[in-house]
Amino acid sequence: MLRHLIIKEIQEIITNTRSLFVLLICILLIPLGLYVSSKEYEQNRAAYKDAKQMYEERNKDNKGMEFVAEGYIPPSPLSIFSSGLSVYLPNKITTDSRGVWHEENDYGINNPVALLFGKIDFYFIITIILSLLAFMVTFNSISGEKENGTLRLIVANAVPRWKIIFAKIAGSYTVFLISFLVGVISGLVLLALTTSVPILSVSYLIPFLVIMMISLLFLFILFNIGILLSIKTRNSGASITASLLVWVLIAIIIPKVSPMIAQIIYPIKTEEVVNKQKAMKRDEIRAESDRTSGELMKSIMSERGMNAEKLDFFNMGDDPNVKAALVEYDGMIVDVKRKYDEMEINAIGIIEKDYHNQQLVQQNISKNISRISPIGCYTYLISDLTNTGLIELSNIEYNARQFSSFTESEFYSKLRKYYKEYHIGFNVSKGIFGKVDWNSIHVPTLNTYNYPTMISSLGANWIDLLFICFYSIFFFAVSVFQFIKYDVR
């Protein structure tokens, strides 16, 4: 019985112009989206290689403690599915001999056309176009049959209601699924023929399949919402308007409003303001440091009966008194400087950590609000699976730390043995002295950049995964339940 119902459903949908339209959109847009994103990936990849190569060539002989090591972050091949935050993600890590590292994003002038109109990647096609299509396919699945009178005829037979609705969902979803898969497969074929994206290799197969599974579940949720709306509205006119309203809510309003609401609930300062605070703190500590070192010099000099302010450092001659004072100063200033350096790092670290924590709190609030919409959950899951999401931000931090310690052990610590620092008054002169085995020291490059494993990405987003599963089951169950109670008159 179920089989007949499903077959009829599929037949009916296939004979409808709508399914042709869905197929057309899928075949046109999905390959286009994948192609565009993969071209962009290739460009990014080329830029990354250029940058890395130039960095290596430029710094071949640039070996010294002043050297700032740069690690370039390769673009993730999976990013062709969702660009996520990739525009905002750092593409470079720099680290220096103090072990301090930074993440940088070479912004410059972004392409304004893309900024104005947005991208057309796979994620966009799923969340905006296909979500809308899912509603357009389902909006009159029940209300249309009711208007046709066929629903009464079906229910007048000895068929349990749950079978009717089950067949309805299964049949229409199957057709949609086939169109979608045809689109994806033709997209992959296009990629295989025209680009060199390694997405078709075995190592990306499992993440790719997981992304597909989640996308299918996501579309299933929207399908069930569409059918539920069709059950709850009395005619197709009402169904389509209700579907449109719900679509606007879940696709556009809820996701975007959530950070706004979070900012109202838990307001925090902007990053630029915090940068300004950091700069102020830094200047404060540096001034303090200069003052202390000046006083130190003064006190050492006055102990020896000299006036530091009147001393001409450039024409000191060989006054043994002055030399002894400078040696003493040299011995003491290192500790003072180190103390202030540590102070600076700590103070800035506290500001940064504080701000980071605040950001996390706000981020979590807005994340939770946007999870009301399945699109929110889907976005977080997919962006993290494609290494363009929030996890990537902390992952870059992790890689930066790794790179920093790698640079320290492979480069700076080797040089440090030969490194000397001389303080002559306020002037510090530094350099490498002694016989150095230059061949054993290589300019550090970031050769292996680790992306989080798929399992850990999924694990970190277990709530979203749970929500997606919950939404699919929930809306499915509610649709079935509502249809059992449905008034067919």
Added chain:
Amino acid sequence: MLQAIDLTKRYEDQQLALDALNLEIKEGEIFFLLGANGAGKTTTINLFLNFIEPTGGRALINGIDVTKEPLESKKYVSYVSENVMLYGNFTARQNLDFFAKLGGKTNLTRDDYYMRMREVGLQEEAFEKKLKTFSKGMRQKVGLTIAIIKDAPNILLDEPTAGLDPKAAAELLQILVNLKRQGKSILMCTHDIFRAKNIADRVGIMKEGRLVMVRTREEFMEDDLEKIYMNYMQEMVIEKV
């Protein structure tokens, strides 16, 4: 056999749609339910099909209570509705095929469908045409074919002749007479007194949710049915049956 025992339906807004209906339609009997719009005719059919739950009494199909065993009871009943659109993108045969399978007839061949459609007088060239190209009479004939194919012992018809031309209506009723001869119990709601006079075995008149009169063929043939009907419609005091 269709039975209604004290069958009552009161809606949430306290409107009484059907008031203690008692009715029994035997095998090989055609019962016509007459009455104005909103008299409770369609409510009766909806109750028999368990589209709505009764607030009192029972509806039985072949002795099976429709509220207790809705699925079982539906095996023994076919339904023809007023102005059914069916699936416009399916051909007549595809529509039949789907509903036949729903009705439990899974082993019918193409020729079986053709034969049945010929029986109800559909033109040969219409068999494989999409239903959206059909006229109302043709659609109604397909609807009736669906009921015939199910071959259930009881048939419920909800104003099947509304909007049909006299010839099409006459053909439809002729089919009903044939079905009656096969021993089916037939309940038909209609405004069509003229047709009722021609083929009904019994006629009931409903008013404001109550069955106000039942006459057998012999009884109403003596009197003028139109006259009786109009009298009941105008009468202020209603005798209880």
Added chain:
Amino acid sequence: MIKLFIKKELLENIFSFKFLIMFLLMFFSLNTAIFIMTKDYKARLQNYDILKPSKNEAFAITYPTPFSIFAHGLDDNICNLYQITFGGQIETGSQKQAINKIYNFFNTPDLLYIINIILSFCAILFASDLITREKEQGTLKLIFSNGIKRPAFSLGKWIGGYITLIIPIVLSVLFGLIFFIILAKIPFQFSDFIRLLIFLFFVLVYLAGFFSLGLFISIVSRSSAFSMFFSLIVWVSLVFIIPRSGNLVAKQFINIPSVQTIEIKRSQIFIKAIFEYINSHYEKSKIPQGIINQQNDKIREDYLNKLNAVESIARKITSISPASDLTFLCTDLCNTGFREEQRFKTFVIMFKEQVKNFDSDSDGNLVGDFTPFSYARSPLSDFFNLAMMLHFSILIMYILIPVILGYYAFLKFDVR
């Protein structure tokens, strides 16, 4: 007679469920957009107040315009912090103006976005069954059984339908303006109100285009289900596909280097100059700032030229779609568009020319006594130019062509 039809159309639509939902949808989405963008504007204004350059800072930054509430456009780019550093280099500040990373995931829902996408969808969907529904209801036959002239009917249909469409929009926008902008105390001047009126006018013209398209589709298609779907195809291609692929197509014509490559070139020049300076054993008294500046300018100019070429090609391609015409028109009108961005950047370069010869401290920041950067957005009179007329005339074409075609199609319309 037309009056009668308009009246009938208004009455029929205003009391329909569809209208109610449409009204709610527009009201809700437009006001949410205004609310969100007002909040966003206030936050950015606060940000600007803190970053505003004081007397001796070589920063170039400008205030966010309140019109970014209506069309946000490239305002994030324009309100970026540009720092002039050693050798006349221009360092672009981080664009992470958004405090919350979640914000970057989803599109900016400014008024323009809502209008471009949701309202156009409402307009085309609303119109797409105006004729087919009457046909399905059988009222069309009834009307023409009275010896009515077809033009009167179709014109009445257009005007009546269009009025019902714009009533909720105008009401919602007015509500939003009163409650959020006036209560949020955003300083509006007289010329600003004129700008706002022009903005509304463009929006109404744009929606008239989609409405006419929908009506035309309704006339040429047989059933309302078909016309609805045809409208959806047209809508998706005009609103999403054409604007979003314009950039891609343009990139095929011009090979534009990535921002990263430019950065690398820039730092190469800088380092080369420093090395030369060191290798010359400090013979030159100063690091050759002039050379750095000159070569940087060359790179920037080269890049900007290519970028402008891409922009102009993309502009031409995307102009086919009324959605992008509206985007260009409204962003230019609200001073958040390409033109404003370019104008701002020339101001930044001018500022750089003023300050480039100042000395720098050890961090490469310029120090000295220079007048702080100041910038005023372009006046309204700058808005009226040839490019604007072109975009506007395309919007008009989207009304005229479907109306004319629809008019003739309806004369031959089969009412059966």
